[in-house]
Amino acid sequence: MKKTIFTGAATAIVTPLTKDGIDYEQFGRLIDWQIAEGIDAIVAVGTTGEGSTLSDAEHKEAIKFCVERVAGRVPVIAGTGSNDTAYAIDLTKYACEVGADAMLLVTPYYNKATQRGLYESFVAVADISTKPCIIYNVPSRTGCNLTAETMAKLADHPNIVAIKEASGNLSQIAEIAHLCGDKIDIYSGNDDQIVPIMSLGGKGVISVLSNLMPKATSKICKDYLDGNVKAARDEQLRLIPLINALFCEVNPIPVKAAMAAMGYCENYLRLPLTTMEKDHEEKLLELMKAENLI
Numbered sequence: 001m002k003k004t005i006f007t008g009a010a011t012a013i014v015t016p017l018t019k020d021g022i023d024y025e026q027f028g029r030l031i032d033w034q035i036a037e038g039i040d041a042i043v044a045v046g047t048t049g050e051g052s053t054l055s056d057a058e059h060k061e062a063i064k065f066c067v068e069r070v071a072g073r074v075p076v077i078a079g080t081g082s083n084d085t086a087y088a089i090d091l092t093k094y095a096c097e098v099g100a101d102a103m104l105l106v107t108p109y110y111n112k113a114t115q116r117g118l119y120e121s122f123v124a125v126a127d128i129s130t131k132p133c134i135i136y137n138v139p140s141r142t143g144c145n146l147t148a149e150t151m152a153k154l155a156d157h158p159n160i161v162a163i164k165e166a167s168g169n170l171s172q173i174a175e176i177a178h179l180c181g182d183k184i185d186i187y188s189g190n191d192d193q194i195v196p197i198m199s200l201g202g203k204g205v206i207s208v209l210s211n212l213m214p215k216a217t218s219k220i221c222k223d224y225l226d227g228n229v230k231a232a233r234d235e236q237l238r239l240i241p242l243i244n245a246l247f248c249e250v251n252p253i254p255v256k257a258a259m260a261a262m263g264y265c266e267n268y269l270r271l272p273l274t275t276m277e278k279d280h281e282e283k284l285l286e287l288m289k290a291e292n293l294i
Contacts, residue, residue, distance in 0.1 A: 002161040004185050005102045006075050007203045008040035009218040011210040012048035016265030030264045031069045037214040046079035048252045053270040064098045081106035085121045089128055096130045103133045109142035115150045126159040133159050138166040148175035155183035164189040164206045177201045191243045195236045198224045208255050245284040257281050261294045
């Protein structure tokens with residue numbers, strides 16, 4: 001059985017940006033607060049961290065900064081996937097060199113690769129990685145779906161240890177659990193499916209919600225694993241309106257507005273992302289006030 005990277009909730013952390021670049025002072029504050037609040041791991045420069053609009057230098061700097069700021073307190077998972085396998089290999093080599101604990105590899109987007117192409121791409125990256133790799137399946141963003149059968153083949157690779165499943169397809173996730181068994185860990189990639197995926201054997205969530213509520217998100221996972229299923233379910237359901245508000249526009253637009261309201265960043269995104277529509281933002285902030293977040 002492969003070693004588990006983390007159990008519980010990992011925050012897919014926002015990258016605080018200004019017109020001048022990454023705001024490392026705010027980034028450091030946010031990382032420290034996440035850890036103080038009991039988060040179980042941090043994912044740096046993923047989708048929520050706006051990796052797709054960072055320069056190569058910024059992407060690498062942000063990973064290195066996060067690793068150094070965390071300083072071993074929790075695992076750091078670096079977003080190093082790409083639609084260009086050669087670039088993903090380069091980023092992965094770098095993240096390994098600077099001490100990231102694991103890699104998050106998104107299915108190559110836009111290209112709409114075949115299952116063989118997806119398999120060979122992930123194997124090429126995993127082969128050069130000196131750290132464990134988490135596959136990230138999010139077909140709504142990438143235009144392609146990694147099937148359970150392909151994941152079962154990938155699970156035989158010694159460096160591929162987990163999948164972040166954000167397809168929303170619980171039947172597919174059940175099939176992955178059936179075919180892969182204890183060869184991989186499964187993490188929910190959707191905040192509204194933490195408990196359902198854990199009921200299929202999942203180890204936790206890679207979360208957007210936990211940017212705002214690290215303690216509560218981690219507790220959902222811990223309650224479930226401790227056998228307090230009703231408590232985990234009730235909190236999952238109670239937070240559905242807030243989760244929906246965080247995804248009423250494409251991630252990370254709403255969560256950036258939320259973290260700005262909490263004082264951890266500017267509400268600044270790079271095009272083609274734009275700030276949240278005012279009516280949506282008002283609803284989000286109202287829900288945050290009800291949780292005493294602002």
